[in-house]
Amino acid sequence: MRVDTVKRGEPLVAVLERAGVPRDEAARVLMESQAIDARKIRAGTTITSKVSPDSGASEVVLQLAIDRLVRFTRSATAGSRSGWLEKEETLSWTTDTVVVGGVVTSTLTGAIAQGAEAFPANVRDEVAYALADILEYRVDLSRDLREGDTIKVLMERQRAPNGAVRPGDVIAARLTVDGRRVETMRFAQGTKSSYFDGEGKSMRAAFLRAPLAFRRISSVFGLRRHPILGTVRAHQGMDYAAARGTPVRALGDGVVIFAGWKGGYGRVLEIRHRNGFVTRYGHLNAFAPGIRRGTNVSISRTVAFVGTTGLSTAPHLHFEVLVNGKHRDPRVALRNVTGEPLASGQRATFDDLKARLFARLDGPRDASTAAAPVVTRIAGD
Structure with a gap:
């Protein structure tokens, strides 16, 4: 058995030749292949071959993905010019459930990493990102x-036949966030699954909690010394430090009421939403294509890109929320915006599922079980 990998810029025909397939045969194999586009094979792709000293390669396997491979087998009855049979195979994953989590010392990813031994280190950040996607309307x-906050997540763990492990879907989670409890769980209505909080309200709401998907805060709402003017001024919003060009998302559905230059804000965008809300995004590098006054935007749409225009010392996004024309602390204004509740006829099923899921979440940390049905369908849907 011989194992090799595709090198950067290397033609696949050369790799097959190195694996023991004569060059003219290799060229015909690739020409006849229905599963492989030789131009799109990535560097690092693994190629395994069975080679005889007398007859050369008898089988060549390309591992195109963790769960997908293409097997070429030499055959006198192949019925092709190349003399090789091609078979594409999809490998099945097995799924169980595990509990991960930890105590916050600095970041979400750090808390998850310390308590996600069930997953390889190189995929633990994906667990944190999956949870962040669910919570982005609430937290x-x-x-x-805050330091000392706790996170526990019940989620699927998927294993490939070759031993590879990857995270599946989040099933339920409980966090303490600055002293308050936040719960979420997956629940199915008919054929569609979505996430709800512990009170049965949809995790999706009218607004996201932050305009950047990957972000960190560089200052908070209140008084601060302006970095350029050197005076203490009311800092009416939040600053998100981010690299120049980072996409800025519309916090909710709305219409653009201003897109241009405005004094110290530099290039700025203002979006009017329902219920008297206006969101303002400052120091922008550029607007996204099609963004101008009067443009209707949907929640999460990329509307601009982080920059350092106006009174700004480094790339960041300055973000403000105004309600009925008055500045509001975004942390307060957005915290009270929640999703739609479940219909009353679904609550009994929801409450039963919640009890079962959180019992598993609160079970032994090192326990894992074959994935049982944890998403319930409402009768009649």
Whole structure:
């Protein structure tokens, strides 16, 4: 058995030749292949071959992904010019459930990493990102977490036949965030699954909690010394430090009411939402294509890019929330915006599932079980 990998810029025909397939045969194999585009094979792709000293390669396997491979087998009855049979195979994953989590010392990713022994170190950040995606309407995980907050997540763990492990879906989670409890769980209505909080309200709401998907806060709402003017001024919003060009998202559905230059804000965007809300995004490098006054935008749409225009010393996003024309602390204004509740006829099923899921979440940390049905369908849907 011989194992090799595709090198950067190397033609696949040369790799097959190195694996023991004569060059002219290798060229015909690739020409006849229905599963492989030789131009799109990535560097690092693993190629395994069975080679005889007398007859050369009898089988060549390309591992295109963890769960996908293409097997070429030499055959006198192949019925092709190359004399090789091609078979594409999809490997099945097995799934169980595990509990991960930890205590916050600095960041969400750090807390998850310390308590996610069930996953390889190189995929633990994906667990944190999956949780952040669910919570982005309720918690700004770059700002709201405090040292000592706790995180526990019940989630799927998927294993490939070759031993590879990856995270699946989050099933339920409980966090303490600055002293308050935040719960979420997956629940199915008909054929569609979505996430709800512990009170049965949808995790999706009218607003995201932060305008950047990957972010960190550089200052908070209140008084600060302006970094350029050198005076203490009311800092009416939040600053998110981020690299120049980082996409800025619309915090909610709305219409653009201003897109241009405005004094110390530099290049700035203002979006009017329902219920008297206006969100303002300052120091922008550029607007996204199609963004101008009068443009309707949907929640999460990329509307601009982080910059350092106006009175700014480094790339960051200055973000403000105004309600009925008055500045409001975004932490307060957005915290009370929640999603729609479940219909009353679904609550009994929801409450039963919640009890079972959180019993598993509160079970032994090192316990894992074959994934049982944990998403319930409402009868009649």
